[in-house]
Amino acid sequence: MQSHYPRLSLWGRSSECGVLDRVVAEPRAGRSQVLVLRGEAGIGKTALLDYLAAEASGCRLVRTAGIESEMELAYAGLHQFCASMLGGLERLPDPQRNALGVAFGRRVGAAPDRFMVGLAVLGLLSEAAEEHPQVCLVDDAQWLDQASAEILAFVARRLLAERVALVFAVRDGGDSKLLPGLPELTVRGLPNGAARALLGAMIHGPLDGRVIDRIMGETRGNPLGVDRAHARAEPRAAGRRLRATRLDAAGQRHRAEIPSAL
Numbered sequence: 001m002q003s004h005y006p007r008l009s010l011w012g013r014s015s016e017c018g019v020l021d022r023v024v025a026e027p028r029a030g031r032s033q034v035l036v037l038r039g040e041a042g043i044g045k046t047a048l049l050d051y052l053a054a055e056a057s058g059c060r061l062v063r064t065a066g067i068e069s070e071m072e073l074a075y076a077g078l079h080q081f082c083a084s085m086l087g088g089l090e091r092l093p094d095p096q097r098n099a100l101g102v103a104f105g106r107r108v109g110a111a112p113d114r115f116m117v118g119l120a121v122l123g124l125l126s127e128a129a130e131e132h133p134q135v136c137l138v139d140d141a142q143w144l145d146q147a148s149a150e151i152l153a154f155v156a157r158r159l160l161a162e163r164v165a166l167v168f169a170v171r172d173g174g175d176s177k178l179l180p181g182l183p184e185l186t187v188r189g190l191p192n193g194a195a196r197a198l199l200g201a202m203i204h205g206p207l208d209g210r211v212i213d214r215i216m217g218e219t220r221g222n223p224l225g226v227d228r229a230h231a232r233a234e235p236r237a238a239g240r241r242l243r244a245t246r247l248d249a250a251g252q253r254h255r256a257e258i259p260s261a262l
């Protein structure tokens with residue numbers, strides 16, 4: 001199964017990409033793996049999920065995201081997550097099928113038992129994983145409705161020998177910690193050398209060294225921050241922004257510009 005996502009090289013993320021390579025190797029080897037990517041806005045969580053998606057060839061990719069405007073809609077996120085697996089619904093035991101059916105508005109009934117809903121989702125995933133290893137990516141988990149977040153955390157804690165990798169990206173912040181008790185990778189700012197190289201790739205004309213130092217200090221390696229600061233420092237070069245520095249299959253021209261140590 002070919003991934004539809006282009007292969008990406010990211011600035012300064014060799015160790016994180018190494019972790020993600022191991023994550024995606026697990027379902028291929030017949031095991032499950034869970035990971036929560038946690039970090040501030042713009043730090044590169046979605047970019048790392050993109051990397052994982054591009055590396056997921058041979059696996060079925062299930063990619064969803066929390067949607068801020070749907071946070072009050074119970075099970076909206078879970079519905080999106082399960083959409084490609086609903087063919088297995090009829091083969092679930094009755095109590096699980098009923099619970100999920102009610103949660104997804106396919107049946108009428110009292111508010112479903114969350115335990116049953118969780119078991120149903122586990123059942124759907126296990127069945128899907130019997131056919132193909134699954135790589136499931138849930139971006140912006142901070143915007144999942146509460147019911148979906150709870151069920152997905154339940155599922156993540158109970159995955160055993162299923163061929164499933166389940167990776168969440170969560171923006172830091174808020175009071176309560178979302179998805180507690182799961183393995184985590186904190187996504188931090190790019191190392192200084194990589195952040196400087198990223199900025200260097202954006203700069204069109206000469207930029208004062210003091211301006212560069214100021215941008216480095218202000219943005220602390222946040223790629224989105226570097227992009228925005230660059231746009232302010234060099235507004236006329238806005239055409240050559242961050243997007244041009246992200247590498248993809250069509251961007252071979254830039255690939256050689258990244259020193260392998262970054």
Ligand SMILES: Nc1ncnc2c1ncn2[C@@H]1O[C@H](COP(=O)(O)OP(=O)(O)OP(=O)(O)O)[C@@H](O)[C@H]1O
Pocket residue numbers: 010011012013039040041042043044045046047048140171190198223224242243245246
């Ligand atoms: N290592 C990197 N090299 C180059 N560009 C990057 C890198 N990481 C992220 N970017 C770019 O920086 C921008 C912000 O990254 P991204 O959207 O992944 O952040 P995020 O952590 O998902 O933010 P949010 O919490 O708002 O969803 C994007 O344009 C992305 O392509």
Ligand SMILES: [Mg+2]
Pocket residue numbers: 045046047139140
């Ligand atoms: Mg994101």
